[in-house]
Amino acid sequence: MNHYxxxxxxxxxxxxxxxxxxxxxxxxxxxxNGAKMVSKEDWGLKKLAYPIQHKKSGFYHLFEFQAPGEAxxxxxxxxxxxERIMRFLTVKLDKHxxxxxxxxxxxxxAKA
Numbered sequence: 001m002n003h004y005x006x007x008x009x010x011x012x013x014x015x016x017x018x019x020x021x022x023x024x025x026x027x028x029x030x031x032x033n034g035a036k037m038v039s040k041e042d043w044g045l046k047k048l049a050y051p052i053q054h055k056k057s058g059f060y061h062l063f064e065f066q067a068p069g070e071a072x073x074x075x076x077x078x079x080x081x082x083e084r085i086m087r088f089l090t091v092k093l094d095k096h097x098x099x100x101x102x103x104x105x106x107x108x109x110a111k112a
Contacts, residue, residue: 001036001066003098008079008088009058012045019059022084027063029078035067039105052086064093064101 008026010019027037043060052058067075072090079088093101 002069003038003066003093004064004072004090005093005097005101006063006065006075006088006090008061008063009048009052009086010061011053011084011086012055012057012059014059014084018084022082023061025082026075026078029075030063030065030067030071033067033071033074035065035071038064038066039101040064041108055086058086 010022014022023040023042027040030037039062041062043062045057046060047057048055076088076090079085091097
């Protein structure tokens, strides 16, 4: 099981329910394919550095999860097929990135 992190940007014209449905869809897809969710974060509506699909903002979400390597291909294919997703990036975390992500999560918990 490898450790991964995915950041994806949802279209800003979506309603709150559509956003929740989309996030749930991808979380369920991961779990169905043998992944274990480590953390989920909703970063909210943010301004984009440059327009994507003529939009100047988007809803950012982060998934951190452990999954077998063969689950990533179908997972990313699902992102490409969904028109609600404007951009996404999945990266495999090394031991240093995992430690940094844990520190970041701990800081967020301390603030809350």
